[in-house]
Amino acid sequence: MTTPQTRSDLPVGPLPLPETGVQWNDLQKELAMLQAGDAKWRDGRVFGIYFPTRGDIEKVAEAAHSTFFRLSTHHPEVFPSLFRLEQEVVAMAANLFAADDSIGNVTSGGTESIILALKAARDQARAERGITAPELVVARTAYPAFVKAGDLLNVKAVRIPIDAAFRADVRALRNAVNANTILIAASVPTITHGVSDPVREMAALAQQLGINFHVDASLGGFQLPFLRKLGHPVPEFDFTVPGVTTLSADLHKYGYSPMGASVLLHGNAATYKYQGFAVPEWTGGTYRTPGVLGSRSGGGIAAAWAVMRYLGQEGYLNLTRILWETTQRFIKGIERIAELKVIGQPQTSVLVYSSQTLDMQLVAKGMELKGWSGRPQADPPSIRLLLAPYHAEIVDNYLMDLESVVMSVRNREPLTQKAVA
């Protein structure tokens, strides 16, 4: 596979270290100047990437993070404290997702969780079923990390169509699986449409054929259990569903932890034992890691642990309630605009809107000029919003700007910039 260019590949030219050290005061100013060109994330103008909540939660996360970020989890015998924190995060997640045992790890993010779920499935299938040309099957709406993981691990990624409700097409799944399929995965929900794949039917097929089944609850993991407690209809998606072997949920999204934390759970030790990697006969003794990284900072784990305990069930319930109400306000406001329609039926705060008549790239561009992060999508042409609790504060401003942008696009007027305070 060819490697596409990314911004970080653009050369900045040779940059020598400063001859003498720079004062922190000056560095701080430089950092602030650099950030001045970024999206106004602290003001709730970014959707996804950063999930704003409340100042007190962020303070707890920062303090816990700074207590542990210098340390590595790589040597649990040296820092049993970190090992304990990771175990407790896994145990709290296991309880939330009805896993019988607490088997899993905190990873660096959803992508690493997916890579490890695939590795475990691949190695288990090779050892126990003799499969040497493995394949995975996901809907074409699944997060690209599945294709990336397949590329890294030499597992062919087969992508199946979606049905009229934007969910993985179970009939297409039945046709796509074969004797080499080692993993089927469902998204709960997808990031591109905000709807959940039919976990129960998909997992039943996987179980019947002896194939591992992963639930990618990156987005829904820390919303759906609380939405259910609040009385919303939530389809079963966790280890209560027969056939589910692994599940991931991102702590750095709706777990409200800082960037760099996801949790990967296994239904049983039989699969988990294939997740890690060991080199037994190394000159340094046995080398062993549970994940992709070697040394990994304890900051993300400590912050996740602290935020989970600081919020407790009550805290997550409150944030989820705010999130739900905020999402409904966005939906109502967006659908008041004649040309716009929210697609699917958002069960969480992942909201996607589209238009039959307007150029959504232009709408996104117009919103960007007004200081919002636009996030246009290709198929269907749409804009996606990953809402966070703090967005309750900006709903009306966003909708006002959206109305004005839609009017400009409708009337083919030039899009205008707005000074952002």
Ligand SMILES: *Cc1c(COP(=O)(O)O)cnc(C)c1O
């Ligand atoms: C965010 C996300 C992931 C993982 O992304 P990371 O950036 O690696 O955390 C996986 N699946 C879905 C549906 C996601 O939204």
